[in-house]
Amino acid sequence: MSWHEEYRKKYKELKEKGVPFFPDVVLLDAIAACVVFATLVYLAAAHPPHLESLADPTDTGYTPRPEWYFLFLFQALKFFPGSMEAVAAIILPGAILGVMFLVPFLDRGPKRHPFDRPLWTGLGAAGLLVYAGLTWAGYQSPLANPAEEKRPEVVAGKRLYAQLNCVYCHKIKGEGGRVGPALDRLSDAATDEWLSKHLRDPQSIAPGSPMPKMNLLEDEVASLTAYIRSHNPNDPFTPAAPKLFAENCAACHAIRGEGGDLGPDLSEVGAMRDKAYIQKYLENPAQFNPESSMPAYKGQLKDHEIEDIARYLARQRRR
Template sequence: MKKGKGMKFVGDSRISAESNPHIPKDYSEYPGRTEAFWPNFLLKEWLVGSVFLVGFLSLTLAHPAPLEAVADPTDAAYIPLPDWYFLFLYELLKYEFASGVWTIMGILVIPGIGFGALFLAPFLDQGPGRRPHSRPIAVSMMLLGLASVIWLTYASVAVVDWETRAEENQPIPEQDVEIDQEDPGYAIYENNCMACHGDDLQGGASGPSLLGIDFSAEEIATISTDGIGDMPPDQFTGSDEELDQLVDFILSVNEDAE
């Protein structure tokens, strides 16, 4: 009896004769064009990441970033800057088309278009090749985005002397000054100035320190009545004689602080 003679083969209609198109082929079917994810590809990614991390840490140790003082809510003249990785957005808001009445363009529309384009790049360019010239749309969008971020960051950093800024924005050391509460000017200070400048003249939540100021008696009197900066006018409500006593008190405390 010959092999297979008299045997019948019955097909099952429930099993598709075609392969499932959603199951990718094994990488071995593309010799020289791809490789196993583990461990080949993952090892390369880990090595590249390690080299970058070591280089970044070495740069940090060789040239540490200058640090400023802890944020002071009483310093109304301080201009904060964002962290370095947001400086490109900070610089973008300086242009006319992204500032003023067009601020919404700078904070939402333009960044949204940029990041949205990078998100859509893989879907817009679905070529099978992995070389840059085989994926012109995705590569062009990535290079444009990278160049924009680098240029805006450089333009923002180039105009700032970070070391000088850090030196200028250091906290003023607290001074141990003895306040003469028997001085007639202290009662006037208590009624007119203490709420903002504190009971020891070292400043409070809404007023700067009055120690170490470089103002004459006339300037202090003018500021007390007319205001300055965020200080509104008419904060002092006493007589001219009381104003003189207040000015003498502030000057005497500063002389003791020296």
């Protein structure tokens, strides 16, 4: 008996005692689909995905990354620079989908067990390995934004900063000495004029400062100022922010003596917390402090209002 006949016989036997596709199997499928769908609806309502803050074109430090299940594509794109991008983005995925579509026509063997079909099982396993490998490589790839700083003044300032050994006394991004203050979290009072004046003659601003007076040329002062500024972007809040604060928060929080004392004084909250933290805190204090008595503002205020207040608060610090 050839395998065709054997197969037909078996098929007939099964057909006699099996359950019909419609409605039995279709009903099971429909129930499963409903369960999955209801779960998704529940998750979307009860645990909505977090959006990031509003896109900020001046933020050069942002590193966009896809969700984990697309990391492999993100990583694969790196092997196909420039005009080759279409190969990784369209041609390869298209070819792979095409092969998957054709598998039932290409793999015509009678056996069902995966080990009896080494070629196709092997191809499938290899595909999964490549997927896992690319995902892992994408996950490991450095977070830093490769977008290089290009403004000539800032580049010159960076070079001077290294040559003059400012790093011996100052930290930027956590690297450097601790004799002087970190230069990537200056307060707003450090305007460009103030910085330039300080660089020309530190002692004129901070009498007795151990920072050496370096007799810098004017364009060197400008470059250093631009470099320091690049690490302290002006992040303005709108005039609405203090008003929103007065309306919603001042009942419990004071800033420079104005407001209630049910919550902590926020006059210097910017020294300890950055904008991102404050924004998250306002959205839902309970995620930081389960016993918080502060109301959650997500949904109460608009997202951009919360962000505005967060910017305003991040700037609350004394020099």
